Amino acid sequence: MTKIAVLGAGVMATALTVPLADNGHDVHLVGTHLDEAIIDSIAANHVHPVLEVEIPSNVIPHQLADAEAAFADAEVVMVGVNSFGIDWAGEQLARLLKPGQRVIVITKGMRADEDGTLHILPEVLQAAVGDLAGQVPWAAIVGPSIAGELAVRRDTCVNFASTDLENAEFLAKLFRTSYYHVWPATDFVGCEVGAATKNVYAFGMGFANGILEKMGPEASKKYVMYNYSAALFGQGSIELKDFIEMMGGDRATGDGLGGVGDMWVTSAGGRNVRAGGFVGQGVPFSEVRDVHMKGITLEGVAAIRVIGEALEKLTARGVVSAEKFPLCRFLYDIVAKDAPLEVPWDTFYGGIKN
């Protein structure tokens, strides 16, 4: 039995306690300051109110005030917040983490310096904890995981990435069950970049639905726009691998669970796809953000803004060629500049030379 402390009680962090609890571990789920009602609900009846799933009774919920006790003697610490909470999580780790504890991160996204240099989020956490960063092994979970599906124990396949293979294997063994299939991976950067950039491309996968909706019910009676979406998916999968390579990872990582597999599931639905649907209907993105989806967290759109803005700077500095990442740049123009939905097809796939 291993003691594991989870920081954040969002849907994904909580779902991950299910295989851990099924394996009989000592699991402590610590809510953030935004999770108080969730922790109360789990404490009262073992149900996560957003997941609407019963959490095993051996998962111990804690309010943030009890974090110190929950983290004490934990062998593994999981960072379970989303990308918007990464700085806050860094502060918490700085006060709670102890040398030798293994850190596993599920947060997905990228951060850019003023000059456009991109970083994966575990680097942000490492910077936040200072010297401690070198005294703990780091890992991350990537791969196609709808939280609720995992929470109801449906087959889910993921990579546990760590530059230290032994660390990845140790952690994989803690989590592995008959329904949670875990492959260790050592391309830490590649896994993280794939997981972050797949969110970029999910947004575009909503366009076709919106275009068809605007055309009216007659337009999709017999034929929809799968060819259109497939062409975006293919270009997205290539750009995802280009990003992995640019950041120093292995292109082949983009073929697997953290790459096209994850992109497939993210494209199948969710809030980013829904936001893309409004753009497909002809709504300027600023209106989608301020009216139709006001207040709704859009991690994919946030990733487009960070990465798209960084690309402009990296291109200006001559680090990236202007021909690379045409789809990401186009998505950025839509979310940052209200560009109209005129897909620059001929710039995709290396460009059509007439």
Next chain:
Amino acid sequence: MTKIAVLGAGVMATALTVPLADNGHDVHLVGTHLDEAIIDSIAANHVHPVLEVEIPSNVIPHQLADAEAAFADAEVVMVGVNSFGIDWAGEQLARLLKPGQRVIVITKGMRADEDGTLHILPEVLQAAVGDLAGQVPWAAIVGPSIAGELAVRRDTCVNFASTDLENAEFLAKLFRTSYYHVWPATDFVGCEVGAATKNVYAFGMGFANGILEKMGPEASKKYVMYNYSAALFGQGSIELKDFIEMMGGDRATGDGLGGVGDMWVTSAGGRNVRAGGFVGQGVPFSEVRDVHMKGITLEGVAAIRVIGEALEKLTARGVVSAEKFPLCRFLYDIVAKDAPLEVPWDTFYGGIKN
């Protein structure tokens, strides 16, 4: 204006006449012996009865008896039959084709020798026409193309593959319109192998639907099985690239339109996915074939049988390692041996070593 003769009036071949006709070419659509009613319909009212779409009036329909006139002086000859008609198409080409005519093939699939050696279908046609094979340039169309979407002029992106780049570019220019986006490609083998093997993996993308259906409506009220399908998609996309490499193509071809792009669209629906759905419900495949989908053409299942059987022989001969292509082998066991739906997850992604 270029004269183009199309052999076969199925949905895809007919859809491809739309961009050609829009570009003002002289297009002759020749039905097979199975297409008589289709040709009659197009001759009578310019509507393809299966597509249910109006075909431009400058597409001239012909019954097979008029094939010689339609082929005479054609600069381009398109082979538009499906994989079940490939031998028949070879016989027709042998009598109709003239030196210097450019051949472009849309048929997808593979053929195996007795010892398991696999061939792409253009090789089958080349063998059928003998010496003529060296006297005509060969090309093929691959990429995510639902025929009806192209026929109603919705954005569609494809590769025209030929070992002769100039030939690919010449043909691309004939077809290119504002909605039909064509990229020349020179990895002819890679494009063909990707297009053939993507059909293999589409079948498995139906499993999740069937499993959920069997579980009853309550099971998918809140959560479905996207994680499951995404893991199959990811593994399929890697095997597709492994097949491309095994056949002498470039792995990177599998990243593009003829690879994951095409796999995405094929997985989104269609008859093979529906057949996989029955297997998901627990129906042995022999019963799916003989009862539930009796008489329905399943190109994906046919590809699984050809390639899966060849894999067994190639493995026995030591040409392919037994660890490679676990998903394709599993799909083969289902369609050829009524194997139960127990996905061998741990053999995927290079295998989990416990």
